Amino acid sequence: xxxxxxxxxxxxxxxxxxxxxxxxxxxxxxxxxxxxxxxxxxxxxxxxxxxxxxxxxxxxxxxxxxxxxxxxxxxxxxxxxxxxxxxxxxxxxxxxxxxxxxxxxxxxxxxxxxxxxxxxxxxxxxxxxxxxxxxxxxxxxxxxxxxxxxxxxxxxxxxxxxxxxxxxxxxxxxxxxxxxxxxxxxxxxxxxxxxxxxxxxxxxxxxxxxxxxxxxxxxxxxxxxxxxxxxxxxxxxxxxxxxxxxxxxxxxxxxxxxxxxxxxxxxxxxxxxxxxxxxxxxxxxxxxxxxxxxxxxxxxxxxxxxxxxxxxxxxxxxxxxxxxxxxxxxxxxxxxxxxxxxxxxxxxxxxxxxxxxxxxxxxxxxxxxxxxxxxxxxxxxxxxxxxxxxxxxxxxxxxxxxxxxxxxxxxxxxxxxxxxxxxx
Amino acid sequence: xxxxxxxxxxxxxxxxxxxxxxxxxxxxxxxxxxxxxxxxxxxxxxxxxxxxxxxxxxxxxxxxxxxxxxxxxxxxxxxxxxxxxxxxxxxxxxxxxxxxxxxxxxxxxxxxxxxxxxxxxxxxxxxxxxxxxxxxxxxxxxxxxxxxxxxxxxxxxxxxxxxxxxxxxxxxxxxxxxxxxxxxxxxxxxxxxxxxxxxxxxxxxxxxxxxxxxxxxxxxxxxxxxxxxxxxxxxxxxxxxxxxxxxxxxxxxxxxxxxxxxxxxxxxxxxxx
Ligand SMILES: Nc1ncnc2c1ncn2[C@@H]1O[C@H](COP(=O)(O)OP(=O)(O)O)[C@@H](O)[C@H]1O
Ligand SMILES: [Mg+2]
Numbered sequence: 209x210x211x212x213x214x215x216x217x218x219x220x221x222x223x224x225x226x227x228x229x230x231x232x233x234x235x236x237x238x239x240x241x242x243x244x245x246x247x248x249x250x251x252x253x254x255x256x257x258x259x260x261x262x263x264x265x266x267x268x269x270x271x272x273x274x275x276x277x278x279x280x281x282x283x284x285x286x287x288x289x290x291x292x293x294x295x296x297x298x299x300x301x302x303x304x305x306x307x308x309x310x311x312x313x314x315x316x317x318x319x320x321x322x323x324x325x326x327x328x329x330x331x332x333x334x335x336x337x338x339x340x341x342x343x344x345x346x347x348x349x350x351x352x353x354x355x356x357x358x359x360x361x362x363x364x365x366x367x368x369x370x371x372x373x374x375x376x377x378x379x380x381x382x383x384x385x386x387x388x389x390x391x392x393x394x395x396x397x398x399x400x401x402x403x404x405x406x407x408x409x410x411x412x413x414x415x416x417x418x419x420x421x422x423x424x425x426x427x428x429x430x431x432x433x434x435x436x437x438x439x440x441x442x443x444x445x446x447x448x449x450x451x452x453x454x455x456x457x458x459x460x461x462x463x464x465x466x467x468x469x470x471x472x473x474x475x476x477x478x479x480x481x482x483x484x485x486x487x488x489x490x491x492x493x494x495x496x497x498x499x500x501x502x503x504x505x506x507x508x509x510x511x512x513x514x515x516x517x518x519x520x521x522x523x524x525x526x527x528x529x530x531x532x533x534x535x536x537x538x539x540x541x542x543x544x545x546x547x548x549x550x551x552x553x554x555x556x557x558x559x560x561x562x563x564x565x566x567x568x569x570x571x572x573x574x575x576x577x578x579x580x581x582x583x584x585x586x587x588x589x590x591x592x593x594x595x596x597x598x599x600x601x602x603x604x605x606x607x608x609x610x611x612x613x614x615x616x617x618x619x620x621x622x623x624x625x626x627x628x629x630x631x632x
Numbered sequence: 633x634x635x636x637x638x639x640x641x642x643x644x645x646x647x648x649x650x651x652x653x654x655x656x657x658x659x660x661x662x663x664x665x666x667x668x669x670x671x672x673x674x675x676x677x678x679x680x681x682x683x684x685x686x687x688x689x690x691x692x693x694x695x696x697x698x699x700x701x702x703x704x705x706x707x708x709x710x711x712x713x714x715x716x717x718x719x720x721x722x723x724x725x726x727x728x729x730x731x732x733x734x735x736x737x738x739x740x741x742x743x744x745x746x747x748x749x750x751x752x753x754x755x756x757x758x759x760x761x762x763x764x765x766x767x768x769x770x771x772x773x774x775x776x777x778x779x780x781x782x783x784x785x786x787x788x789x790x791x792x793x794x795x796x797x798x799x800x801x802x803x804x805x806x807x808x809x810x811x812x813x814x815x816x817x818x819x820x821x822x823x824x825x826x827x828x829x830x831x832x833x834x835x836x837x838x839x840x841x842x843x844x845x846x847x848x849x850x851x852x853x854x855x856x857x858x859x860x861x862x863x864x865x866x867x868x869x870x871x872x873x874x875x876x877x878x879x880x881x882x883x884x885x886x887x888x889x890x891x892x893x894x895x896x897x898x899x900x901x902x903x904x905x
Binding site: 444445513515516517518519520521522523524525526529533534538 | 704706709711734735736737738741742743744746748749750751760761764765811814815817818
């Protein structure tokens, strides 16, 4: 019997201090450092872009919220303006004022005050403010009154040191007489679109966006959440549900312009819903938002531990009770986050709304869901297309309003998520 | 055991239990359970007696949980699972179309392997079952049910001052007793426990075992365990499963001292497991 031992040949013990080992350690630390620097660089880069965007927007946009005004003294008693004060009572007031040449009276007053050359001092729409004042207080017609009226766009730009040399000259003269001031432009927040940049407002587009989002939310949220619940909790796993799942995932990736074409073909041409209305815009965007909510909802529902379902079923809860008492409350934060992300995307959407006619020039804020309206991003698109310099800052101001809207929505999402967040 | 009579099951229920004592609470005959094409339980017949603790033992993967879940139709939630054969509760076929599965699960309660309290308050955890079944006639009544259930689960003294706190904030052993309280709050007739102590430390385990001992008089209890000492400690009847078959079923003392099948003997002597 040969005495064979099964012992393996002895390994030389690992030398943790040898050259190669030290190299490896150094290499590991170096790659660790490289990765950290790379990550930091990426973060700084995106933060830089964001800061750049915000700073330019704020710098340009801030001016959009201010407006230069010129002091004009109108002596109604002496002017050629004749309005019967009695006609200003009640419903005939608008007609009575439309007939009177208020614009002419204001022009005359300007000329009297600043000389014959001063024709182009005021915005074309400046007299509207005088009209509104008369409407409010007809007694004005018997006396002289000082108005601050919006300056012409060029002069407004000059006041913000961005105008032509001639305008800046005029502005300095007026400024010496204390006849101009630049202040917060409330009209921008309360008005609608106009041809003259000095009197445009964002309220019309804001309201349009609000109405559109309401329609989108009212349709997309319940349908999306119910679909998600059905697919996760009830639907059998077979070829049909697989097909539906793939379709929904694809739908979420379809370019938005396609949804616009669909809206145009189905809602306008086939169903004859009103053109340019928040109703149609909302439905179209809901189609786009729904798949996002379904996907987010399914993920949120999937992440509720099965043991919770077992627990509820185990004490005799029905399927519906399991879903509504346990699964949905636990999935809600995730569902809400997904919903807000989808809604934020819908809020910034332009292309599909152009297709269904929400790009029309609409000079008064919409009063309801079926009235012609435009929305913030479309308004931004329209203004950015204008040649007049005055629109540049208005575009930036509108972007600030849109971003504020978005921020508010995201803030709401974070608040809701924290409120409903539960641990298990 | 002597203090059980005054902690208050209704007399009618107690009376019924006495009447039915001769007949087994649950009967299973020729039960097969399939997952898709795979047979997980093969031709099992067993009687579950009232006022007894029945232990299911056997190596892991032998189908103990599968069979236990067949007893209150929890397998219904698994799409691929299919049960054939007959399982009766008080002579009523639980797989017949006339059986309401929601009521069945209220009558045959379940405690799971991993404690799974709802992420709600301790009170809500216990009150949930009675509420959905409309068992309480008002706030005071509900308070009483909650207190009674927590007392029976031996948890009342530890939580009575913090009923509004989350059930998930309790320790593992307390959570499992809360789950037991939740199960008994709907006044079930049978309680199924699937390895209720496997996630607990020895002290918490001892508490649960003590609790099972006390609950025995009121309910038919079925407990799955892979811990043979535990089976020997808490049960009166033991069923040994192996590869989907019920190998041996009898009095616990018999099985552990004098097993008839060699497979049983090999298992309880630790030959495999
Ligand atoms: N949901 C399921 N789908 C398919 N097979 C399953 C499922 N659950 C359990 N099984 C299989 O059934 C057999 C019995 O499992 P189980 O009852 O959990 O065993 P035990 O509880 O005794 O450990 C195992 O082979 C397991 O793989
Ligand atoms: Mg098991």
